[in-house]
Amino acid sequence: MKFGFIGTGVITEAIVTGLLKQEGAAHEFLLSERSRAVSARLAVASAQVQIATDNQEIADQADVLFLAVLPQVAEEVLQPLQFRAGQKVVSLIATVTHERLREWIGADVELTRAIPLPAVAERRGVTVLYPQDRVLSGLFAGLGTAVTAKTVEEFDAYAAASALMGTYFGVLETAAGWLAAQGCSEEGAQAYLTGVFSGLAKRAEADAGSSFSALREGHSTPGGLNEQLFRVFDSAGGSKALTEGLESVAARLQAAKS
Structure with missing residues (x-):
């Protein structure tokens, strides 16, 4: 299968890097020249990667075409291109709706929006x-976990x-700073907290049937230190601040779509 990427930034590099790590996969990758440093680095890493100087060449050859340009230049980049009816197109462009993308694409493509995170590079x-797409769900499941939203x-x-x-990382930064103030080395604080949070993430993966609330309670002895810290965090407005932060980001995303 040939994957084409129009736009070659951090997420494109992460996806290609992860797919190249799959054993026995005979994928081909056709990348746009921009960003030149990223595309050149990937081309050096594998003979399966080629760089195209023309975006139309990528659109013509790709079985699965990823759109990974910045939102502010997306219309300028996409409108001149010719797409194939039925072509599988994956938009990684934040805030740009299905409706707007279809208007710019101008062809009856199979369009999916996706939000890969950088850790796909390590699978x-x-x-x-x-929406749901069985091929893409399988593709991204091979890079970690794929979650399909039921609605926009x-x-x-x-x-x-x-x-x-x-x-x-800001929470870890704050905790590491506190440890350093108690006399711990910066290296020791970072190693300790990385290990603690990595272990908690693995526990959540292993016990996926339990809610986060149940996991929190399971890791908090009644009257114990973990219970105390969360109680102080919550009563000091930590949970409220987190919710307000999410609401502010959601509002910004909605505003960008209008």
Whole structure:
């Protein structure tokens, strides 16, 4: 199968890197020249990767065509291109709706929107898709986990939640700073917290039938330290601030669509 990518940035690099790690996969990749540093790096990494100087060449040859350009230039890039009826097209362009994409594409393509996260490069990422597409679900399941949204509203909610990555590292940054203030080394604090949170993520994966609420309670002895820390966090407005942050991102995403 030949995958074409119009737009070669961080997420394109992550997807291609992850797919190249699949044993026995005879995929071919045709990448746009931009960003030149990323496309050149991938071409050096594998003979399965080729660079095209013309986006129409990519659209013509790709069995699955990924659109990975910035939203502000998407119309300019996509409108001049000719697409094939029935072609499988995957949009990674944040905030641009199905309706607008179809208007720009101008052909009856099989259009799916997706939100891959950087960890697909290690085949440990989670990718949200809309609408359901069996081929793409299988593709992204091979790069970690694939979640299909049932409605566009659900897809938009997942898009807002994807903004939690910076907050996650910000929480670790704060905790590491506190440990350093207690006399721990920066290296030790980072190694410790990385191990703790990695272990918790693996526990959640292994116990996927349990809700996060149940997992929190299971990791919090009544009257114990974990229960105390969450109680203080929640009463100090931590949970409220997190919810407000998600709401603000969701509102921004909705505003960008209008």
